Amino acid sequence: MxxxxxxxxxxxxxxxxxxxxxxxxxxxxxxxxxxxxxxxxxxxxxxxxxxxxxxxxxxxxxxxxxxxxxxxxxxxxxxxxxxxxxxxxxxxxxxxxxxxxxxxxxxxxxxxxxxxxxxxxxxxxxxxxxxxxxxxxxxxxxxxxxxxxxxxxxxxLTLPPEITVTSGLNAIAHAVEALYSKDANPLISQLAEQGIASLASALPRIQKNPEDLEARSDALFGAWACGVCLGAVGMSIHHKLCHTLGGTFNLPHAETHSIVLPHATAYNSAAAPDAMARICRALGGVSDAAAGLYDLAVSLGAPTQLKDIGLREQDLAQAVEIACSSPYWNPRPIEADGIKQLLANAFLGRRP
Incomplete structure (x- = not known):
């Protein structure tokens, strides 16, 4: 240890x-x-x-x-x-x-x-x-x-399906970033993995039956676990991008997190192999963390393209500039070209 x-x-x-x-x-x-x-x-x-x-x-x-x-x-x-x-x-x-x-x-x-x-x-x-x-x-x-x-x-129990899905994916983003935070530790990493697994399991069940009390309970527990992870350690590029897109371009919060998450994960994939392995395990044994998160979002009917929630193509350059101007710590260095490609992929909804 x-x-x-x-x-x-x-x-x-x-x-x-x-x-x-x-x-x-x-x-x-x-x-x-x-x-x-x-x-x-x-x-x-x-x-x-x-x-x-x-x-x-x-x-x-x-x-x-x-x-x-x-x-x-x-x-x-x-x-x-x-x-x-x-x-x-x-x-x-x-x-x-x-x-x-x-x-x-x-x-x-x-x-x-x-x-x-x-x-x-x-x-x-x-x-x-x-x-x-x-x-x-x-x-x-x-x-x-x-x-x-x-x-x-x-x-x-009455939370609409679309909000259920996007807020659940938003919660998963907290745990994903906690896994590769500079302040990551064994306690939080265990909780992060459990939080991702709880939500990834619960959200499809809720989609089938929104009044499934056990699934709703699992999802709410997962949200708490993921929130604790975010609160205990620092944020990285995913949250920086979502704050930029939300605050500057007034994009809806949870939907933005849902769309950006797979692409931010892909950006950090090579720099955080242990975190990626935990994400894969929490998603049920998928082979690629970023693709697994994208596939989960698609299976739940979540939005996958920034252009569909109000971002214009001409806004991308400004978003890159703001995101790179005062970056959060990140396992992979924040580089304008890489962030530009990340946002382009999220804008069009490409599978990582």
Whole structure:
């Protein structure tokens, strides 16, 4: 066994079915009594029901969480926090809502309870991405790590198939990058492999039967595992590209991750053979990690071409420039020609 360093993250995780009934007790355990519920506009009615469930513990609902956490939305939410004198936030939803909760915590130190309804995995990380003036930046700080994550499998049963697939592939991307991170360690690598395997097994079963409770449970566990991996170690070229494409060109978050993942994996394939072997094993014994990830996406009906989700061909040069200007650490050096080819392949949806 080689020497390693592992930093555990301090958060409380509750996992099961019907766990939503424990929310009030968790808020009180934090010493809070004025919870502000956060959702997107799409999940506003769910937020209203949650406020009804909390009764006097809820001081309001802010239902304007927005993809890529725009700074202007955060500033508006902070004003609402001040008006309601909230002493904690409850984020109900996926990455957009969780991101807003983190942004509020970054500025106020308010404790967070997160109730994920997708497989984004952001709830398990001390990482926040924010968008301002067309650029998405990230930072890592324990100030944004949620104090409590409440997983209720029942809340994912109605997650639409297309969101199920893309958010699941997004989660897998977290674990894939953890396997070749400069901070990789045996504990996280084991968890990453388990997370990929759980999602790769669960997503086809959910596609056949969206109300398969066991498959939904496996997928939600996999999402947690993959999120923990991302939170414990660093990000590399895949996440840099997705942040660039999302923040600058406003591409949908999960779909972008789904499309870029096989190509980022192919880019790093020769430089990270141990990681590739683990990915192959987690995917059921495929012979090539990048092709296996691409084939999984195709089998699930996920988008495979950046041109189909809003990127224009003339945007590719700018994307390459931004991605190379302040690159994350990566096992293979970040080279403009290589990134150009990677994005060209993702733009057209070529199989690695």
């Amino acid at each position: 080689q020497p390693f360093v592992y930093n555990a993250l301090p958060s409380r995780v509750i996992f099961g079915s019907g766990t939503i009934v424990q929310l009030a007790d968790e808020i009180k355990a934090l010493g809070a009594s004025r919870a502000l519920v956060l959702t997107t506009k799409h999940q506003q009615r769910d937020g209203e029901r949650l406020c009804e469930q909390l009764g006097s513990l809820a001081v309001g609902l802010y239902a304007n969480a927005t993809m890529h956490t725009p700074v202007d939305v955060t500033n508006d939410a902070l004003e609402y926090v001040a008006r309601t004198r909230a002493d904690c936030v409850v984020a109900l939803g996926g990455g957009s809502t969780i991101g807003l909760g983190k942004a509020i915590a970054l500025h106020t130190d308010l404790p967070q309870v997160v109730i994920p309804t997708t497989y984004a995995g952001s709830e398990a990380t001390p990482i926040i991405g924010q968008t301002e003036n067309g650029l998405k930046t990230t930072q890592r700080t324990l100030k944004v790590l949620p104090e409590v994550v409440l997983y209720d499998v029942d809340l994912t």
